[in-house]
């Protein structure tokens with residue numbers, strides 16, 4: 001058993017979630033925030049048998065799209081478009097960041 | 110030191126949390142969402158000494174109850190009871206899903 | 219690659235987050251709740267190369283401050299100041315609790 005922690009963009013989360021349901025992959029969703037852009041994203045915790053890890057990595061890769069996003073200026077989000085400074089700055093946000101974690105024990109009660 | 114990730118039903122979370130306090134088990138709570146039913150549940154992150162892992166697993170098992178829940182139809186949650194399709198579909202939701210994770214280092218500052 | 223799970227007080231989260239940005243440390247933030255005090259705190263998931271783990275632990279230690287916090291009485295948060303019982307009880311809340319977790323695979327798509 002492995003636990004995958006996958007951070008994806010909100011725009012891709014529902015498609016990925018539906019793909020998991022179709023393929024009987026169990027997952028739990030968390031609403032999270034990117035440390036740099038300070039905008040919301042989605043983290044999936046996916047407990048999966050070792051022999052399905054590659055399949056799940058493929059599903060995440062297929063569902064996730066790299067996009068341009070604007071960097072939030074230091075003051076507040078709403079000021080972004082009125083800002084006469086060097087903002088808005090565009091950054092490329094990847095489709096997904098995934099950690100495959102070892103698991104000692106897995107239980108369902 | 111191990112880190113337990115325990116996903117439980119909201120209805121059981123407070124009882125489990127009180128049990129942790131009584132037994133001096135430290136935990137952090139996250140509001141999460143089930144990937145299949147898309148309804149809220151609770152995830153506990155529980156850092157615990159290796160010699161208390163079995164005790165904590167017992168506490169989780171004792172506090173968690175298997176229930177029937179309705180599966181959310183694809184449109185939205187509120188439509189569930191008005192839906193004339195094959196919904197609502199009942200699924201059995203377990204008491205708890207627990208991952209016992211290895212920890213390299215544990216620090217408190 | 220290691221995944222650090224760092225639970226810090228909300229008051230210290232923004233300073234720590236800015237420090238991460240300055241030092242090009244990538245992180246994802248979760249809004250969490252302490253199991254004992256039942257008040258909000260912040261959990262960072264920080265995927266970092268093994269050779270930067272000590273540096274990140276130092277950053278967390280430097281940004282986090284031990285404080286006194288009042289323990290929530292069993293009824294509800296708002297009753298805390300009117301309570302004529304033995305509340306409010308003060309507890310010392312540490313700066314940070316950190317788990318350094320091993321990672322089998324790390325992918326960015």
Ligand SMILES: Nc1ncnc2c1ncn2[C@@H]1O[C@@H]2COP(=O)(O)O[C@H]3[C@@H](O)[C@H](n4cnc5c(N)ncnc54)O[C@@H]3COP(=O)(O)O[C@H]2[C@H]1O
Nearest residue numbers: 007034035036037092093094097242244245246263264265
């Ligand atoms: N100090 C810095 N300097 C210059 N550019 C920076 C930067 N920090 C982040 N970026 C850029 O901004 C994008 C959004 O990062 P954010 O932290 O909001 O949102 C991140 C974060 O929530 C998560 N993430 C990525 N790497 C992570 C890691 N090693 N540990 C934990 N979370 C990570 O995945 C989201 C997307 O990350 P991704 O790498 O695709 O895309 C990143 C990256 O292209």
Ligand SMILES: Nc1ncnc2c1ncn2[C@@H]1O[C@@H]2COP(=O)(O)O[C@H]3[C@@H](O)[C@H](n4cnc5c(N)ncnc54)O[C@@H]3COP(=O)(O)O[C@H]2[C@H]1O
Nearest residue numbers: 024026027028045046047116143144145146201202203206
């Ligand atoms: N391997 C894993 N990795 C990460 N998180 C996990 C997990 N196994 C369970 N969970 C978490 O625990 C909740 C309860 O799962 P359980 O298996 O008891 O109860 C499940 C199961 O009986 C059923 N179910 C889930 N996926 C299904 C599928 N593809 N086909 C048929 N039934 C499914 O629906 C119930 C609710 O599932 P839901 O996803 O809403 O909520 C799940 C999910 O949040």
Ligand SMILES: Nc1ncnc2c1ncn2[C@@H]1O[C@@H]2COP(=O)(O)O[C@H]3[C@@H](O)[C@H](n4cnc5c(N)ncnc54)O[C@@H]3COP(=O)(O)O[C@H]2[C@H]1O
Nearest residue numbers: 133135136137154155156225252253254255310311312315
């Ligand atoms: N092993 C672990 N696993 C998972 N998460 C952990 C953890 N150790 C600490 N945390 C997280 O860090 C927060 C601060 O914990 P700290 O030990 O500094 O500060 C604690 C501690 O000084 C005290 N405390 C907690 N449980 C206690 C108990 N059963 N009896 C007496 N004091 C307790 O109350 C403070 C606030 O605790 P709270 O639970 O609200 O919030 C905790 C919890 O969210």
